Amino acid sequence: MAGRVQLSKPNTLWFLSSSSSPLYSLNFRGLHNHNNLNFKNRLHFRPNLVSSSPSRGALYCTCRSPNLSNGEAISDPFVLTTPLYYVNAPPHMGSAYTTIAADAIARFQRLLGKKVIFITGTDEHGEKIATAAAACGSSPSEHCDVISQAYKALWEDLDIAYDKFIRTTASKHEVIVKEFYSRVLANGDIYRADYEGLYCVNCEEYKDEKELLENNCCPMHLKPCVLRKEDNYFFALSKYQKKLEDTLTQNPDFVQPSFRLNEVQGWIKSGLKDFSISRTSVDWGITVPNDVKQTIYVWFDALLGYISALSDEKEQTNLQTALSSGWPASLHLIGKDILRFHAVYWPAMLMSAGLTLPKMVFGHGFLTKDGMKMGKSLGNTLEPNDLVQRFGSDAVRYFFLREVEFGNDGDYSEDRFINIVNAHLANTIGNLLNRTLGLLKKNCQSTLAVDSTIAAEGNAFKDTVEKLVEKARVQYENLSLSSACEAVLEIGNAGNLYMDEHAPWSLFKQGGAASEAAAKDLVIILETMRIIAIALSPIAPRLCFRIYTQLGYSEDQFNAVTWSDTKWGGLKGGQIMAQPKPIFARIEIQKEGEDAVKKK
RNA sequence: GGCGGCGUAGCUCAGCUGGUCAGAGCGGGGAUCUCAUAAGUCCCAGGUCGGAGGUUCGAGUCCUCCCGCCGCCA
8 A cells, every 4th residue: 555654743742742731740850860851751761770779759669569568578579581682683573572562561560569670681792793793894892882772772762661781791791601600510511522513603503404405505594504613612401301391391381372382392302402502713702711712602691691680780790699689580571483592491501500490481473564474585574663753652562562462473564553553542542531631621620520439439330440450450460461452442442432321511511410410420431541541551651641641640640550559539529630632643544646534 | 294383254363161053353334423533322244163074962162184374393
């Protein structure tokens, strides 16, 4: 379809024009960063290199909600990781999808009052990095700085509120890797051996001859592999075959979804081979302790980012201190292509070092575009930067979290993207708020007549909303992000139906008792919107913030909400609402030379 | 070749453990309304549940074979 899409600037630049809002504070408390003085506010974004102590008043830390003051033990933190993305290239939509999903899960866990440690970062070692840098005429570290920054910039645009951004070139990471290496060595699981084989530089892997194409070309990169013989260090993975089998049998939830568990069990069953964990031919990386000629292989290095990320900059880095700051991880979120490393190699490494395994590894599916696999050679990649610039963060997040059943593959098409986002965010949610605030302004001077609890007395609608909220909570906890979205949107549908049934605009015209009933109805709908703003905030945080501020709340109040605030009754009589203003501008499609609008 | 997953309305998907033998969202058509972001509400069309057998009183759901797609392994 030839056409142009109008930029949804209102969705991305809302704050810059909102100074007329009487309740929106322009004061920015940049507690942690010197660089954050521009107006473009970031909800729950913090490139936090400085540890902040948990505090009730902290802008984003919710580990101590008021409800935890009754002598409850401090619970374990919820530690969530994305993969550490390889900096051979800027981020693509696949890694953005993983990170968006992780962010939604992290936000939900924070709403529950959990202390969350959300770890992401970049894997910056390896031959490909050195090669890519040389091709650009940069040093590897310069190259890493640029690409790593590109990741951070995209995460900022996508409202990713991570806690720890670890780069494998960080000095603390090296300390952790070396200490871990020594532990595994001391356990007798590293040995030296010759390794000869055909090596693909792009995969950074030795290949079995059988899997290569003619001229020994790698099937993925279509470039000839090089015969290499190296004297390397090996990790005794085969030694852990039985233990891994037992672990997966006894913990069937360790790998999810369940069909991925089957795959992993199949790999193990077919026999595990020791794998090389070092290279002599690669200089860009961490040297093997006591052997400066060998460099640690990227996976043995990178996976430890999940632990080194926990290390506090201020303290002397050591493995034990890092572990005690949040290990074991609660959830590793990964794409299915790296499942073997996370579900087989990593657990075995941890066993060897005598460390606890993470609680769960979740391997989600791939994204396709218009039903086809994405690939540079196909020329149909989906650039996350483009998507977020064109449609805004909320639309991108909402679409992928709603449309892809987590764990399965998912498809993107622009028509469907626009249809779904318009129908749900602009129409169901956005119009409901707009029409209600408009009525409130016209008939009640933008002020709530009664408490929402009083307004809903004897009203079954409140029960409907509470049931759907509970449904959403359960779905979030089960990582069913799509179903959670569905449940929250259903609240919006119920709200629109309620409005039509009660027709408060008609009641206002009648005056008297009818007008009072109408005023109560508006309070009911606005309380519903308040609940939606909380329940949907893990998915579309910026949109939800706009809803919350139009209901008369401040940024601090929004950042302090917990899931328990979805309980009916937050809005009180007398609260003044902001002026009605669309919270999500419809994405318009215009066809060339043709007026596509053909409506009544 | 072996193992596993999938194939349900134009699109994206529910329907798990057999029982009002088919639903939802998006899109489409119609009606209605005008508080509202040309939005809302209501109604409708649209299905050989990949195909063929079988088990059963009854199968989208269980079994067998076949076709197609995807993944892992060889």
